Amino acid sequence: MPNIIVLGAGMVGSVIAADLAREGHAVTLADIRKDALDAAASRSPRPITTAPADLSDPAVISSLVKPFDLVMGALPSRLGFDALRAVITAGKPAVDISFMSEDFAQLDHLAKGHAVTVITDCGVAPGMSHILAAHAASLLDSCDAIEILVGGLPRIRSRPFEYKAAFSPADVIEEYLRPARIVEHSRIVVRPALSEPRLLDFVGVGTLEAFNTDGLRSLTTSLRVPNMKEQTLRYPGHIDLMRAFRDTGLFSSDPLPINGQPVRPIDLTSRLLFPKWTYQPGEEDLTVMRVSAEGRKNTQPARVQFDLLDFYHQPSAASSMARTTAFPATIAASLILSKKFHAPGVNPPERLAANPDTVNFILAQHARRGVSYTRSA
Amino acid sequence: MPNIIVLGAGMVGSVIAADLAREGHAVTLADIRKDALDAAASRSPRPITTAPADLSDPAVISSLVKPFDLVMGALPSRLGFDALRAVITAGKPAVDISFMSEDFAQLDHLAKGHAVTVITDCGVAPGMSHILAAHAASLLDSCDAIEILVGGLPRIRSRPFEYKAAFSPADVIEEYLRPARIVEHSRIVVRPALSEPRLLDFVGVGTLEAFNTDGLRSLTTSLRVPNMKEQTLRYPGHIDLMRAFRDTGLFSSDPLPINGQPVRPIDLTSRLLFPKWTYQPGEEDLTVMRVSAEGRKNTQPARVQFDLLDFYHQPSAASSMARTTAFPATIAASLILSKKFHAPGVNPPERLAANPDTVNFILAQHARRGVSYTRSA
Numbered sequence: 075m076p077n078i079i080v081l082g083a084g085m086v087g088s089v090i091a092a093d094l095a096r097e098g099h100a101v102t103l104a105d106i107r108k109d110a111l112d113a114a115a116s117r118s119p120r121p122i123t124t125a126p127a128d129l130s131d132p133a134v135i136s137s138l139v140k141p142f143d144l145v146m147g148a149l150p151s152r153l154g155f156d157a158l159r160a161v162i163t164a165g166k167p168a169v170d171i172s173f174m175s176e177d178f179a180q181l182d183h184l185a186k187g188h189a190v191t192v193i194t195d196c197g198v199a200p201g202m203s204h205i206l207a208a209h210a211a212s213l214l215d216s217c218d219a220i221e222i223l224v225g226g227l228p229r230i231r232s233r234p235f236e237y238k239a240a241f242s243p244a245d246v247i248e249e250y251l252r253p254a255r256i257v258e259h260s261r262i263v264v265r266p267a268l269s270e271p272r273l274l275d276f277v278g279v280g281t282l283e284a285f286n287t288d289g290l291r292s293l294t295t296s297l298r299v300p301n302m303k304e305q306t307l308r309y310p311g312h313i314d315l316m317r318a319f320r321d322t323g324l325f326s327s328d329p330l331p332i333n334g335q336p337v338r339p340i341d342l343t344s345r346l347l348f349p350k351w352t353y354q355p356g357e358e359d360l361t362v363m364r365v366s367a368e369g370r371k372n373t374q375p376a377r378v379q380f381d382l383l384d385f386y387h388q389p390s391a392a393s394s395m396a397r398t399t400a401f402p403a404t405i406a407a408s409l410i411l412s413k414k415f416h417a418p419g420v421n422p423p424e425r426l427a428a429n430p431d432t433v434n435f436i437l438a439q440h441a442r443r444g445v446s447y448t449r450s451a
Numbered sequence: 452m453p454n455i456i457v458l459g460a461g462m463v464g465s466v467i468a469a470d471l472a473r474e475g476h477a478v479t480l481a482d483i484r485k486d487a488l489d490a491a492a493s494r495s496p497r498p499i500t501t502a503p504a505d506l507s508d509p510a511v512i513s514s515l516v517k518p519f520d521l522v523m524g525a526l527p528s529r530l531g532f533d534a535l536r537a538v539i540t541a542g543k544p545a546v547d548i549s550f551m552s553e554d555f556a557q558l559d560h561l562a563k564g565h566a567v568t569v570i571t572d573c574g575v576a577p578g579m580s581h582i583l584a585a586h587a588a589s590l591l592d593s594c595d596a597i598e599i600l601v602g603g604l605p606r607i608r609s610r611p612f613e614y615k616a617a618f619s620p621a622d623v624i625e626e627y628l629r630p631a632r633i634v635e636h637s638r639i640v641v642r643p644a645l646s647e648p649r650l651l652d653f654v655g656v657g658t659l660e661a662f663n664t665d666g667l668r669s670l671t672t673s674l675r676v677p678n679m680k681e682q683t684l685r686y687p688g689h690i691d692l693m694r695a696f697r698d699t700g701l702f703s704s705d706p707l708p709i710n711g712q713p714v715r716p717i718d719l720t721s722r723l724l725f726p727k728w729t730y731q732p733g734e735e736d737l738t739v740m741r742v743s744a745e746g747r748k749n750t751q752p753a754r755v756q757f758d759l760l761d762f763y764h765q766p767s768a769a770s771s772m773a774r775t776t777a778f779p780a781t782i783a784a785s786l787i788l789s790k791k792f793h794a795p796g797v798n799p800p801e802r803l804a805a806n807p808d809t810v811n812f813i814l815a816q817h818a819r820r821g822v823s824y825t826r827s828a
Contacts, residue, residue, distance in 0.1 A: 234695035311691075318611035318692055323723040324701070332719050335712045342709050342719050346700040 075100050076411050079139055080146040081129050081157060083107065085241070086171060086197070087148030088114035089392050089400035093443070094146070094407065095120040104129060104138060117390070129153060132160035139164050144407055147172050148400075151245060155181075162188055162420075169406045171197040171399055173245075179292070182420040192420045193406045197399035199224040200291050201423050202382070203304070203365055205402070205436065206447070208297055208427035210367035210378040217299045217369035223274065223284055224363040225307025226395040228353070229386065236309040239351040240359055240395035244344060246351070249306065250316050251325055254286035255294060256303035262294055268320065270305075271313045278383050279362050282307040292422035299367075307362055319343065353393065358386035361394040379450045387444070398445055405439040452477050453788050456516055457523040458506050458534060460484065462618070463548060463574070464525030465491035466769050466777035470820070471523070471784065472497040481506060481515060494767070506530060509537035516543050521784055524549050525777075528622060532558075539565055539797075546783045548574040548776055550622075556669070559797040569797045570783045574776035576601040577668050578800050579759070580681070580742055582779070582813065583824070585674055585804035587744035587755040594676045594746035600651065600661055601740040602684025603772040605730070606763065613686040616728040617736055617772035621721060623728070626683065627693050628702055631663035632671060633680035639671055645697065647682075648690045655760050656739050659684040669799035676744075684739055696720065730770065735763035738771040756827045764821070775822055782816040 076099050080091045083105035091103040095118050104125040105111050111124035128134050129149055135157050139145050145161045147154060147170035154172025159181055161168045167190045170178075178194045185192050195201055203222045211217035226240040239246045253264045271285045289304035319325060324343040329336035353359065366379040384394045406426065409415040414435070415426060426432050437447050453476050457468045460482035468480040472495050481502040482488050488501040505511050506526055512534050516522050522538045524531060524547035531549025536558055538545045544567045547555075555571045562569050572578055580599045588594035603617040616623045630641045648662045666681035696702060701720040706713035730736065743756040761771045783803065786792040791812070792803060803809050814824050 234691065234698055314611065314688075315692070315695055318695075321611055322720075322727065324720075330719065330722055332714055332722060335714070337709055337712070337714050337719055339719060339723065342707065342714055342716060343699075343701075345707055345709060346716065350699065 076143045078144045079142040082148035083110040083114045085396045086399045089396045090146050090148055090403055091122050092118040093404045095122050132156045135160040136164050139166050167191045167410050169196050169403045170194045171403050178420050186419045189418050191410050191416055191418055196403045196406045196423050201402040204293055204424040205427045206365040206380045208424035209433045211299055213378045214369040214371050214376055217367050219301040219368045220299050221366050222304040223307055226361050229358040229360050231309050237312050238353045243348040243351045249287055252288050254288045258301055260300040268317050276362055283310045283313050285313050296424050359393045359395055360385050361398045377451050380447050382447050384445050401440055401443050405436050453520045455521045456519040459525035460487040460491045462773045463776045466773045467523050467525055467780055468499050469495040470781045472499050509533045512537040513541050516541050544568045544787050546573050546780045547571045548780050555797050563796045566795050568787050568793055568795055573780045573783045573800050578779040581670055581801040582804045583742040583757045585801035586810045588676055590755045591746040591748050591753055594744050596678040596745045597676050598743050599681040600684055603738050606735040606737050608686055614689050615730045620725040620728045626664055629665050631665045637677040645690055645694050653739055660687045660690050662690050673801050736770045737762050738775045754828050758825050761822050778817055778820050782813050
């Protein structure tokens, strides 16, 4: 029986551990937070082993992962890169969903040297977004444009924000500040954060507002499609409010003198905003994603589209965002363990789309877990 | 020739001084800010005398006003009450537009003792709003409802706020925080700040949003009308944004620990907001006001309505808000000087409406200055 360790017992890591245990693997879950480990263990349908450990120390990771066949990285983004380097150096294959800000391609040479297979960015977006974008493009004779639309939202909309953060609120604000790299006419162009908002309708959700975000990442170089963009989805009005906050200076990191003390506006704003953006226990979320490819097929204009609409999972009390992020990783784990995917190096998720059978396997495995991607056209 | 002193050389005080000088009075303008005095003197069409003085000290005011026949109070609201007490104690009649938060009725006994006539709250709103409310009610046989709608707005609307503050931005935020006292079924009821927003159309301006504000002041006791309310007008969307700021806690005065230092959110928010809410030189504003009375006349349902739509005054480079606030005060000054109004005590502006001829004089004097109130029905 394969022996797997999951690094990080947060919202996603705990669902990864539970899913791998359900699949019959021997699972160890590591985190410095004892309470998070206990909560994850009690929620897992099958027993898992817990390992309290300081995963911010790469040396701890190096020794911790030694007995395992596969490592699942589910750490906060700021810890992801160093942790993955330690795992690769220890000679272990890995699947990572930490959404590290560093370029993981820098570790490709190291991974090839150790002959280990690593899949990074393997969540829902990035992750399934990239797999489906590459797959959709491959179903056309020529692909002219890729569009990824994705959002995690509370089911119940409460003013003024109509938003809760399914992951770190600081990372959400970062998404509202970071310029978005998109591809136009085969060139990478940079658009301001929160730019080009537009309204779109989604069956089962209604009208949402999309805005540019910096989510293409590896696709900008791995996919030869002349026009590509990612946009994030919110309920209408949220973007205007966030633009107002930003334009007022409330997200600024430049200290201002307030009563003689330097104060960074973002520190105060975060302090006020984060409690309001936190999901309460049992508060339901949803995940909506649309990945489309446009081009030509048999000399005719053609379009391939994949849609996801997933809701909070009552039986396991797991958020939709945690499940849709965890399952691509656990399914990728099974691909590595079964040697269906064995390319050495650090692979962005779209590499899995090189084989259509692999994509169909991934989609079927999602459906088995109750997460349905539907293809149209 | 009557000798008049104007206390305060701010936006309104400087227009009051210029208007009184144009009318042929000998005018002295006092302020602690030398630059404000110089600017006001250079903008006045006729010479005025300037008097540098610290008007936050009531003793300074007592001696300063001695040689004058009439005192015009145009100080910031926090200085208004103490200044007016000093003026009354010095035995001088006065017109005040400081919008003091204290109850000026407390000074009524003092004023009667010194046999001086004082008119307070004598700007546009409060001021003309109260005069026209009382006048409109008197034109009906019975009045059931008074409604005052008023706003000062930039002519050019820029996102996200579509607003500039024609007076102290701190007083504007105060207006967004202070519960509003309105009269319903002859009882004073208190509504939350920013409550009951509704959309209304105004000829020449378009659709505006009205919300409850605490502007009835003396009308709640002086006018026996069972239903009365004041609402402030903004371009649509501004209220939602201000509610979001308030509900986020950005207007709170309760200190939060930020990096070990207590910080009052309102201090940071003001610091960020006020520069964005400041009119730039030459930036045009407008004032819109509607005062209506509903009731019965000759046994039939009847309605009397007064409307004001006034714009930035190019020739004098004076804001509409400054002019519409200054002229009720200067016209009241002429009523006191000509003894057309001579009631001793501290009079709220609606007392001027006891005589319909006085109201007609006030409206005619406004029209002479290019500010037109129009009556319908």
